[in-house]
Amino acid sequence: MPEGAEIDYILEMDLLTNWELLKLLREVFIPVGFTKFRLTGGEPLLRPGVTELVSKIAGFPETEDLSMTTNGFLLSPMAESLYQAGLRRINISLDSLVPEIFNQIIGNRGRDRWRQVWDGIQSAYRVGFNPLKLNVVVIPGVNDDEILDLAGLTIDRDWHVRFIEFMPIGNGELFGDRGWVASEKLREEIRERWGLAESQVRGNGPADIFQIPGAKGTLGFISQMSECFCDRCNRMRLSADGWLRPCLLNETGQIDLKTALREGVPVEDLQKQVRDLLGMKPEINFKDRDTGSSQGYSRTMSQIGG
Numbered sequence: 270m271p272e273g274a275e276i277d278y279i280l281e282m283d284l285l286t287n288w289e290l291l292k293l294l295r296e297v298f299i300p301v302g303f304t305k306f307r308l309t310g311g312e313p314l315l316r317p318g319v320t321e322l323v324s325k326i327a328g329f330p331e332t333e334d335l336s337m338t339t340n341g342f343l344l345s346p347m348a349e350s351l352y353q354a355g356l357r358r359i360n361i362s363l364d365s366l367v368p369e370i371f372n373q374i375i376g377n378r379g380r381d382r383w384r385q386v387w388d389g390i391q392s393a394y395r396v397g398f399n400p401l402k403l404n405v406v407v408i409p410g411v412n413d414d415e416i417l418d419l420a421g422l423t424i425d426r427d428w429h430v431r432f433i434e435f436m437p438i439g440n441g442e443l444f445g446d447r448g449w450v451a452s453e454k455l456r457e458e459i460r461e462r463w464g465l466a467e468s469q470v471r472g473n474g475p476a477d478i479f480q481i482p483g484a485k486g487t488l489g490f491i492s493q494m495s496e497c498f499c500d501r502c503n504r505m506r507l508s509a510d511g512w513l514r515p516c517l518l519n520e521t522g523q524i525d526l527k528t529a530l531r532e533g534v535p536v537e538d539l540q541k542q543v544r545d546l547l548g549m550k551p552e553i554n555f556k557d558r559d560t561g562s563s564q565g566y567s568r569t570m571s572q573i574g575g
Contacts (some may be wrong), residue, residue: 282386285511285527287322292525294326296510296536301543303505305334311509314343320354336360338404340375342382344389352396359393360402361386362538365412366419374411394428400490402429407450418457425485431476431489449471452477454489459488505547514544515550522546522553 278411285293294306306326313319320518327335336358337351344361351359365371368383375382394401403422407413422428435449456479459465468487506514511527514520530552 281354283527284509287318287325289511289527289530290322290507291325293539295329297526297539297543298507299329299331299424299441299534301540301547304331306332307338309338310340312340313337314339314347316509320347320350323351323356324354334358334430338362339389341386342387345385345386345392348389348392348396348398352398353495357398358400359398360404361390362392362406363387363390363419364406364408366415367412370415374406374408394426395406400426400429401429402431404431404433406433406435407455408435409450413450416455416458420463420481420488423488424481424484426486428486429489430486431491433491434493437477452492456490466564471553502550505543505550512548515546522549533556 294303296309308319308323308326308445316322323335323337326332332496335356337356338360339362341361341363344359363371363386364374366382368381371383371386372381390401390403405412405419407416419430419432423430432452432455434452439544456465458481463481465479465488466482468478474492475493478487479490480487481488502516504517506517507526508514511525511530513526515522524546526539527543529539529542
């Protein structure tokens with residue numbers, strides 16, 4: 270993220286408390302039918318009490334799946350406790366295997382974070398997270414020459430690499446005019462080196478899953494820019510400050526659940542609002558898909574969560 274761009278935003282945020290978040294899950298989302306949850310960010314491991322939060326969500330009888338997306342900076346010392354709390358699936362951002370390039374991408378402000386992330390990946394693998402997924406946002410001229418090295422991580426390890434097309438949400442100038450790399454171009458490069466087959470493994474998300482023949486892990490391609498997957502999307506996003514949005518790509522139809530909860534709006538009314546938004550979601554996914562990019566975003570991708 271651009272240096273300094275997030276600081277004021279973070280300081281001004283009025284976050285849901287853990288009690289409020291759990292109340293919304295237990296009394297609004299679960300009764301509406303939600304059973305699968307992902308903790309993402311910003312960065313979820315920065316949240317005070319995140320291990321206890323994991324334990325509470327994992328402990329709901331209705332919870333079928335609980336996962337987390339993290340930058341991995343703080344993961345190594347927390348991996349065991351998160352696993353013991355009930356977290357079983359984790360996605361870790363790893364945009365480069367070259368420390369200098371990695372630090373350039375994350376805007377490390379002089380701090381070497383690559384080793385922290387790599388140690389976090391090893392710790393998560395050691396304690397038993399499965400699947401363990403590595404998220405790679407491919408940026409032309411920055412890390413696109415590492416595709417084969419990153420894909421090769423899946424050959425001898427039960428790791429699952431996900432190549433993600435860069436989405437210019439709220440910060441389209443971040444990489445200038447370099448844009449994104451189409452997933453098919455990446456698949457062709459991998460195919461020429463090892464061959465590539467569609468995998469029998471199917472994930473919970475929008476990735477198209479492939480596998481290098483004989484590999485232990487898989488390769489996923491999340492192709493929002495070149496191969497729209499809106500027809501497969503069944504996800505809603507609740508921000509840390511309580512806004513529910515039906516689509517990552519635009520801000521149509523958002524609901525301020527935090528303010529409603531604090532003002533004492535009955536949970537039955539909140540359930541109806543969520544159901545109504547769910548009913549609008551198919552139309553929003555298609556009809557309003559480009560609204561955000563044409564009208565601008567009030568939040569960047571780092572503020573929404575990947």
